[in-house]
Amino acid sequence: MMKGKISVLLGVLISSILVFLTGCAPQNGPGGHGGPGGPGGRPPSPENEEIQARLGDTSILMGSVVVPVSVEACGTGAGFSRLVCLTDLLKSSASSEVLELLQLDYSVEKAQSWSNLPAGAFPSRPGVFLGELTSDQLGIVKAILQEAAGSAENEGFDEMVQTLNADDYIGTVSTDYKAGYSSYNSKIAFLGTPSSTGTWQLYYGGHHFAFSNTYTDGQLSGATPSFRGIEPFPSFEMNGRVNVPLLQERDAFAALLNSLSKTQKSAATLDGTYRDILAGPQADDAIPEEQEGLSVTELDESQVALLLAAVQTYVGDIDDADAKVYMDRYTAELADTVLGFSGTTDMDSEDDYVRIHGPSLWIEFSLQSNKSTNEKGNHPHSVWRDITSDYGGQL
Structure with a gap:
């Protein structure tokens, strides 16, 4: 019990220091000691400047993205081998610049780099922005996410789409243009090479979303951390539908x-x-x-x-x-x-x-x-x- 209390106190102290140094509230806080943070106030850095230059403000309309015919080469049977085939298909279609952002070496440190904050406020999130991909590549990403995620209404992939729609909604009302509120700015990455041997992670997420399936020797070895947030709540209309994630x-x-x-x-x-x-x-x-x-x-x-x-x-x-x-x-x-x-x-x-x-x-x-x-x-x-x-x- 004492260890838990010490951890909470240390967390509060670190969060307070971060608030003092950056002018931002912490990303999360234990009960009665803090709250969520907004995107403003980050000091300039080369990493953040590079992210700012790449940010987009358009909707990728993931719900209506067409899955290309090329995915038929990976078959129709659900399973791990099809997932790996789809990741290979996406990588084979990528330019060297996109591939450098998409395919990364595995490390726990990279896997831990997820956040509830938008892209402009958390530049260390790895991966390529969805908006940096071609329409066919987005279709392959859609197939990848549909393979790895659940198919029930308002869960799994459908929840992903609705959360992307939420960022598009926020982009229409937010006054913070540097935050990156847009479905354009969610990211996907492969941490480690997708394969039936070794360890790799399907990393997908952005503002208010983290999907982190880890695979080891051809089996799902971890589906967490899995973070969800949504604003506005409980419902909103965006991109041609009522959203209730x-x-x-x-x-x-x-x-x-x-x-x-x-x-x-x-x-x-x-x-x-x-x-x-x-x-x-x-x-x-x-x-x-x-x-x-x-x-x-x-x-x-x-x-x-x-x-x-x-x-x-x-x-x-x-x-x-x-x-x-x-x-x-x-x-x-x-x-x-x-x-x-x-x-x-x-x-x-x-x-x-x-x-x-x-x-x-x-x-x-x-x-x-x-x-x-x-x-x-x-x-x-x-x-x-x-x-x-x-x-x-x-x-």
Whole structure:
């Protein structure tokens, strides 16, 4: 317990120093000690100047991107071999300049370089911007993401598209032109060479998104950290559709929390106020060792089903076969899993927060005030981590 408290205090001290040096709020902060940051105030640097020169402000319209006929060479059967074939196809179509940004050596340090911040505020995010690719290359990227991600409505690939649409929306209302609010500015990279041997990661993300599937010797060895955020929330119209990403996560948690009895709610209530998630970007050691909250053994059968439905909204972001492996593991660990929350049970107010903490599983959902749209309201940050297989267990 003491170790966890020391880690939190050190995190607060480091965040305070960063605020003093850069004029920015930290990217994330533990409950009652900080909050999310905006993109302004970064000091000039060669890296940031290079990113600023590459930023775009147009929509890639990922939802309507056409998958090229060339992907037929990789077959139609879902699986790892098709995924590798698609990555090879994308690389073979790339110029030397694009390939230099797309194909990188693997390192845990690179894999950890993800953020909730937009491209202009986090220049160290690796990869090539989606907007720097040709239309055919974007179609191959679409096929890659569809292969690796879940196919359910509002989950997996569909959630990716809606989050890209959110950045396009923010780009229409934001006054911070250097932030890079546009679907153009999300990135994709291969950390390590995609192959049936060795370790490599499919790195995809940008503002409010991190998808980090790690593969080792032809098998998925880690699907986390998996970060999602969305603004505006809970819904908005953009790019020809109504977008509701993370609404299903919020509703699943609200259904679970509102099912609790008075006694169960008391046991599940966490101390303090949580203004953001704990285990966000650059906070890989923030998960407390000690569990806090209501044991899942105190839930009845219907409540356990509601909890698993909430977990499924995260695990379902990866392909079905791999998602089943994770769900089976988390179900087997339910007796050692706890539920905790702070704020209201409806999960619709600022500082509402909920987490699920098991031997392997860590999920957080946090509501905070809007930062990028200048509109009244709240928006969520959320993360799924697997304590045993973050970054493919490479730590």
